[in-house]
Amino acid sequence: MRKTKEEAQKTKETILMAALDCFSDQGYFNTSLDDIAKAAEVTRGAVYWHFSNKPEIFDALHDSLHESFIEMITKDLERDSSEPLRQLEELIIKLLKDLERNETKTRTLKLFYHCDYSGDLNQFKQKHQDNKYKSLQLMSSYFQRAQQKGQLNKTAEPEILTLTLHCFLKGILYEHLNGSTLININSHAERLIKQLFNGLNDCHASLGCKGNS
Amino acid sequence: MRKTKEEAQKTKETILMAALDCFSDQGYFNTSLDDIAKAAEVTRGAVYWHFSNKPEIFDALHDSLHESFIEMITKDLERDSSEPLRQLEELIIKLLKDLERNETKTRTLKLFYHCDYSGDLNQFKQKHQDNKYKSLQLMSSYFQRAQQKGQLNKTAEPEILTLTLHCFLKGILYEHLNGSTLININSHAERLIKQLFNGLNDCHASLGCKGNS
DNA sequence: TTGACAACATACATGCATGTATGTATAATT
DNA sequence: AATTATACATACATGCATGTATGTTGTCAA
Known part of the structure; x- marks a missing residue:
């Protein structure tokens, strides 16, 4: 029965992938540890050993x-x-x-778009949210660079721009991950992103920003 | 024990509000029908009677x-x-x-942003998604009106614009409802919306749209 | 006013998920 | 080579949520 350390690590990852399969199919709360174990072709004992x-x-x-x-x-x-905004735009599309x-x-x-942190996952809510903020901060540095290079109006606020991008991305991903027929990354996402960046450029480029109160 | 019809309708709504309270606090899957019943100060019998x-x-x-x-x-x-785009902008802010x-x-x-339709809620997934599409179609009619009035480039596609708006709104709401400290509707949402509409205007107004491939 | 039915409350049976305790074979350690 | 700890499998105990069956009281209709 006893496996080598490498084999043990392998079964741990097998369990993780099986869990992902189950969570995707039936949802987190609807999957029992036994479901995961069976999908990984082990018993609950193995699951409780690794997690x-x-x-x-x-x-x-x-x-x-x-x-x-x-x-x-x-x-x-x-x-x-030399063009941080374009660089960001390309990164986003690459990520998508x-x-x-x-x-x-x-x-x-x-999983994380549809998960409910108010139950037993509450213990990880703060941690996962903090992690999200870290990615956001990284995003905002693109706007800061653009501003330093004079490619962004000085009155523009990198934080607001990051938020705009973030909200937009969230919406796109939400729809896409939801299996929505509305959005297809290949045909839509690129155009949506480009449109957003056009808006940013036109609004904040050389002239002042028109509508911000 | 037997109540009048009006009283019965009242307890039904009491149960609904109690359910909302429970779902909000503990999440859908973590609330039992007994939780709801206790919150509504009735028994599970009452709940099973109405639902x-x-x-x-x-x-x-x-x-x-x-x-x-x-x-x-x-x-x-x-x-x-006379200005459908501005009307839409105002409507969005009003809704928010x-x-x-x-x-x-x-x-x-x-609830609906964080709910997991893969479990016992699957039976309602299609219906709720269809309902969402209905609202989206209503939104797109603002863009169609704007186009008819010549306030939108003829090459602009109302569907894409609606998607843009929808994704963006989704993101904003997601963050806001999530209790994120990032977004405060009073201080942020209005500016975010205005920024988005500025982008739309600048991009699609009189000149052709620059970046769309 | 009296039956019938509505609007629940109570009681019961069932199943499932969890956690833990224990068993076991084998790899790693000495 | 013997021992120990690892990597699980199996077995057990517990609790909770669900659904239903049945009881009870009041209302409404005739």
């Missing part, structure tokens, strides 16, 4: 996705483009298309 | 909110403003501020 309970499995899934995001953005920020290709990421992300 | 099960309570909450939204938009559409005031609506809406 203390269901919320911890959820948290493990979160971590893997978040680390991946942070890494992609951080690496992109190492390159100091990466999501579309990687089904594991898509399903994981979908 | 066949928990999903049906959820659906009843949905209906009340949706009807309210459709009514507000439909009434606004009766007025044929109405939401902020009406806590029942806020909590109900929050």
Whole structure:
């Protein structure tokens, strides 16, 4: 019965992926640990050995996705483009298309868009929210760079711009992940993003911003 | 024990509001019918008398909110403003501020942003999504009017514009309802909306749209 | 006014999910 | 080579949520 350490690590990841499958199909609250165990072709004993309970499995899934995001953005920020706004625009589209290709990421992300933190997941609410803020702060640095390079009106507020982008992205992802027929990343997302950035450029570029009270 | 019809209708609504309270506090899946009954100061017998099960309570909450939204938009559409885009902008802000005031609506809406339709709620997924599309169609008619009045470039696509607005709104609401400290409707939402509409105007007004491939 | 039915309350049966305790075989350690 | 701890599987106890069946009281209709 006893497996080698590598094998044990492998079954742990098998359990994680099985959990993701179950959560995606039936939802977090509708999946029992036994469901996960059966999907991973182990028993609940194995699950309880690697994780203390269901919320911890959820948290493990979160971590893997978040680390991946942070890494992609951080690496992109190492390159100091002459046009930070265009760089950001390209990054966003790249992230979206990466999501579309990687089904594991898509399903994981979908989890966090529809999960209810008011139950047993409440213990992780703050942590996951903090992690989201970290990604946001990274985003805002693009706008700061653009402002420093004089490509953004001085009255523009990077925070507001980041929020705008963030809300917009959230909406797109929400619809896309929801399996909505409204949005198809290949045909729509790129145009939506471009439209948003056009708005930002036109509004904040050289002239003053017209409508902000 | 037997109550009059009016009293019965009242307890039914009491149960609905109690359910909303419970769902908001503990989440849909973490509330039992007994929780709801206790919150409404009745027994589970009363709950089972008025509703066949928990999903049906959820659906009843949905209906009340949706009807309210459709009514507000439909009434606004009766007025044929000379500037449909500005009219839409004002409507959005009005809707947001109405939401902020009406806590029942806020909590109900929050339910549907975080609910997981993959479980026992799956039976209502299609219906609720269809209802969402209805509101979206109403929104797009503002853009169509603007286009007819020549206030929107002829190459602009009302559907894409509606999607843009919808995604953006979704993001704002998601953050706001999530209790995010990032967004405060009073101080932020109005500016965010104005910024978005500035983008639309600048991009699609008289000149051609620059960046759309 | 009296039956019939509505509007619940109470009681019961069932199943499932959780957590833990214990068993076991084998890898790692010495 | 013997021991120990690991990596699970199995078994058990518990509690809770659901659904239904039945009881009870008052209302309304005739």
